[in-house]
Amino acid sequence: MVSPLVAAARLQTRANAFRLASRSSRFYSTKPQSLKERLAELIPKEKENVKAIRTEYGAKALGQVTVDQLYGGMRGLPALIWDGSVLDANEGIRFRGKTIPECQDLLPKADGGAEPLPEALFWLLVTGEVPTAEQTKAISAEWAARAELPKFVEELIDRCPPTLHPMSQFSVAVTALNHDSAFAKAYQNGIPKAEYWGPIYEDCMDLIAKLPAIAGRIYRNVYGDGKLPAIDATKDYAWNLSHLLGFSDKEAFVELMRLYIVIHSDHEGGNVSAHTGKLVGSALSDPFLSYAAALDGLAGPLHGLANQEVLLWVMKMRSKVGENPSDQDIKDYIWSTLKSGQVVPGYGHAVLRKTDPRYMAQRAFALKHLPEDPLFKLVGQIYNIAPGILLEAGKAKNPWPNVDAHSGILLTYYGLDQMQFYTVLFGVSRAFGVAAQLIWDRALGAPLERPKSYSSEAIKKMFVGK
Numbered sequence: 001m002v003s004p005l006v007a008a009a010r011l012q013t014r015a016n017a018f019r020l021a022s023r024s025s026r027f028y029s030t031k032p033q034s035l036k037e038r039l040a041e042l043i044p045k046e047k048e049n050v051k052a053i054r055t056e057y058g059a060k061a062l063g064q065v066t067v068d069q070l071y072g073g074m075r076g077l078p079a080l081i082w083d084g085s086v087l088d089a090n091e092g093i094r095f096r097g098k099t100i101p102e103c104q105d106l107l108p109k110a111d112g113g114a115e116p117l118p119e120a121l122f123w124l125l126v127t128g129e130v131p132t133a134e135q136t137k138a139i140s141a142e143w144a145a146r147a148e149l150p151k152f153v154e155e156l157i158d159r160c161p162p163t164l165h166p167m168s169q170f171s172v173a174v175t176a177l178n179h180d181s182a183f184a185k186a187y188q189n190g191i192p193k194a195e196y197w198g199p200i201y202e203d204c205m206d207l208i209a210k211l212p213a214i215a216g217r218i219y220r221n222v223y224g225d226g227k228l229p230a231i232d233a234t235k236d237y238a239w240n241l242s243h244l245l246g247f248s249d250k251e252a253f254v255e256l257m258r259l260y261i262v263i264h265s266d267h268e269g270g271n272v273s274a275h276t277g278k279l280v281g282s283a284l285s286d287p288f289l290s291y292a293a294a295l296d297g298l299a300g301p302l303h304g305l306a307n308q309e310v311l312l313w314v315m316k317m318r319s320k321v322g323e324n325p326s327d328q329d330i331k332d333y334i335w336s337t338l339k340s341g342q343v344v345p346g347y348g349h350a351v352l353r354k355t356d357p358r359y360m361a362q363r364a365f366a367l368k369h370l371p372e373d374p375l376f377k378l379v380g381q382i383y384n385i386a387p388g389i390l391l392e393a394g395k396a397k398n399p400w401p402n403v404d405a406h407s408g409i410l411l412t413y414y415g416l417d418q419m420q421f422y423t424v425l426f427g428v429s430r431a432f433g434v435a436a437q438l439i440w441d442r443a444l445g446a447p448l449e450r451p452k453s454y455s456s457e458a459i460k461k462m463f464v465g466k
């Protein structure tokens with residue numbers, strides 16, 4: 001049974017597809033309209049839209065800023081613009097207005113696949129439109145064609161000691177891609193501001209295309225014999241990522257990667273990685289430098305590294321309480337974590353106040369593909385217990401699980417059990433949202449970010465006696 005919302009979105013998509021198909025057959029007899037061509041059409045309209053909003057509402061206030069917000073990590077502070085995705089505290093993420101189930105329903109799939117293709121999600125994030133199957137395939141082919149790494153970047157990764165955390169290796173490699181940045185070169189050659197988005201787009205496409213080769217190389221160097229297969233230009237992005245990691249023979253793993261990249265791609269503008277990418281990009285650092293900075297933020301345990309921390313925590317729990325713990329064993333373990341001053345990884349969120357729909361999407365995947373897996377059952381048991389304890393402890397504003405509470409056990413099931421590597425996969429995914437945002441920021445001429453900071457002394461002086 002399809003909800004009215006999904007049915008309406010489907011109709012809209014079919015209308016879009018029809019419009020696109022007829023436009024492309026009129027103007028491009030052999031090739032479908034490319035993402036860059038569509039973007040070039042959308043940018044002037046969006047510039048007009050922003051101009052109109054600023055003329056009409058530019059002087060309106062969005063609310064008050066409290067002193068607590070300055071000390072409290074700016075929670076709830078309205079400070080950023082990003083159209084790609086919006087997070088509702090109770091409902092979770094929508095990509096260009098579409099929920100995760102709607103994306104699963106509407107976005108093109110691989111032949112024989114059931115999960116949406118990340119290529120299509122990128123198109124959606126950039127344009128707000130669902131691409132046709134043909135356009136999605138064209139992105140797969142384009143990314144495959146751009147996938148090769150410069151030799152010196154391969155050597156740089158090969159020289160990293162295997163003891164260097166995979167996220168640090170990842171960041172080093174992405175930073176080094178700046179060597180060939182089209183934007184950095186164009187800037188040095190005096191490109192005018194109105195044209196920035198063109199080379200930024202090229203860099204973003206290169207960035208996303210090269211991430212599987214970086215991730216695969218790190219994985220094979222640290223956990224294998226360092227030898228990598230060639231990518232297959234006829235396959236999709238997630239298949240090639242799986243192939244470079246050594247898992248493309250498991251069709252369900254490839255499907256997992258498709259879902260994984262889609263759900264981890266973007267989480268509105270204010271999360272640490274997305275905001276870091278935007279901030280660094282605002283200095284006109286190229287997309288490689290901007291995304292390396294974003295990766296460094298993603299590598300923190302309160303953000304993307306939490307997926308590694310969850311699995312470590314679950315494994316430690318298992319070694320303490322055994323394979324089949326009672327509810328009481330789990331309760332005691334969670335309390336011992338809290339009493340020792342640590343967070344329960346995978347639980348809580350800065351914005352969400354209900355179970356993360358990304359957790360639910362992964363749970364649905366597990367119910368379909370690995371319902372009897374003992375680790376999946378354990379994670380489900382923890383889900384039944386942890387929120388009650390976090391509520392009783394009374395500190396966390398959100399006692400429910402986030403995306404990171406589930407991803408590790410899915411990867412472990414398929415044999416990817418090297419948990420230090422997990423955040424690299426998150427980093428491959430998050431590039432989709434950050435890249436889409438960098439393209440639009442430069443297209444719309446977003447300025448250098450520079451908010452005001454205050455000293456505590458200044459705050460006291462402002463309010464003393466008032």
Ligand SMILES: CC(=O)SCCNC(=O)CCNC(=O)[C@H](O)C(C)(C)COP(=O)(O)OP(=O)(O)OC[C@H]1O[C@@H](n2cnc3c(N)ncnc32)[C@H](O)[C@@H]1OP(=O)(O)O
Pocket residue numbers: 301302303304306338342343344345346347348349350351395396397398402403404
């Ligand atoms: C992809 C992602 O980034 S999803 C998030 C991944 N991170 C994790 O799963 C780590 C565990 N969770 C947390 O640390 C937090 O919930 C965060 C960082 C995600 C959100 O932080 P905040 O917005 O500050 O949460 P909140 O306002 O609820 O925090 C209030 C208090 O509850 C604590 N708290 C929040 N979540 C948890 C948790 N899971 N376990 C224990 N304590 C928690 C906070 O540490 C804070 O304590 P303090 O007052 O002593 O500083």
Ligand SMILES: O=C([O-])CC(=O)C(=O)O
Pocket residue numbers: 266267270271272273350351402403
């Ligand atoms: O939104 C946040 O702050 C953290 C998060 O879940 C993400 O970035 O995916």
